[in-house]
Amino acid sequence: MNLLLYATITDGAGARLQRVVEGLVPREKTKICRTIESLTRRLRQPSHDLSIAVLLATNQKELFDLLSLRDLFADIRIILVLPDKKRDTIAKGHSLQPRFLTYADSNFAAVAAVLSKMLGNNYLRKIAAGKGDDL
Numbered sequence: 001m002n003l004l005l006y007a008t009i010t011d012g013a014g015a016r017l018q019r020v021v022e023g024l025v026p027r028e029k030t031k032i033c034r035t036i037e038s039l040t041r042r043l044r045q046p047s048h049d050l051s052i053a054v055l056l057a058t059n060q061k062e063l064f065d066l067l068s069l070r071d072l073f074a075d076i077r078i079i080l081v082l083p084d085k086k087r088d089t090i091a092k093g094h095s096l097q098p099r100f101l102t103y104a105d106s107n108f109a110a111v112a113a114v115l116s117k118m119l120g121n122n123y124l125r126k127i128a129a130g131k132g133d134d135l
Contacts, residue, residue, distance in 0.1 A: 005032045006039050007056040013104040017056055020108045024115055036065040043072035052118055056081040058104055
């Protein structure tokens with residue numbers, strides 16, 4: 001598995017984001033977490049095969065939950081979807097040091113582009129290391 005998707009909702013923004021991820025990453029290379037508990041369990045496992053996390057915070061509580069796990073995201077590249085465009089929300093989101101930040105009301109076209117580039121770069125690094133089939 002190379003990608004972790006955290007989205008507690010299965011409709012609206014969560015469904016749209018999941019379709020973007022599934023369009024780019026094979027299902028067997030993706031782990032979907034629907035609760036903060038399952039996300040915490042996954043992040044506490046060895047992460048040698050986990051390189052990217054796409055995180056959807058649909059409200060302030062979910063954002064605070066993600067912030068509480070900040071240390072567990074140390075070596076993982078993050079795409080973060082925030083619930084709103086308020087200055088305080090954006091500042092909190094940046095504390096997770098995401099590679100890309102967007103909002104739940106977007107169409108996620110930019111997420112697809114960024115994720116595609118991240119996956120391409122990861123694939124090229126693996127080919128250079130002789131592990132192209134591991135992606």
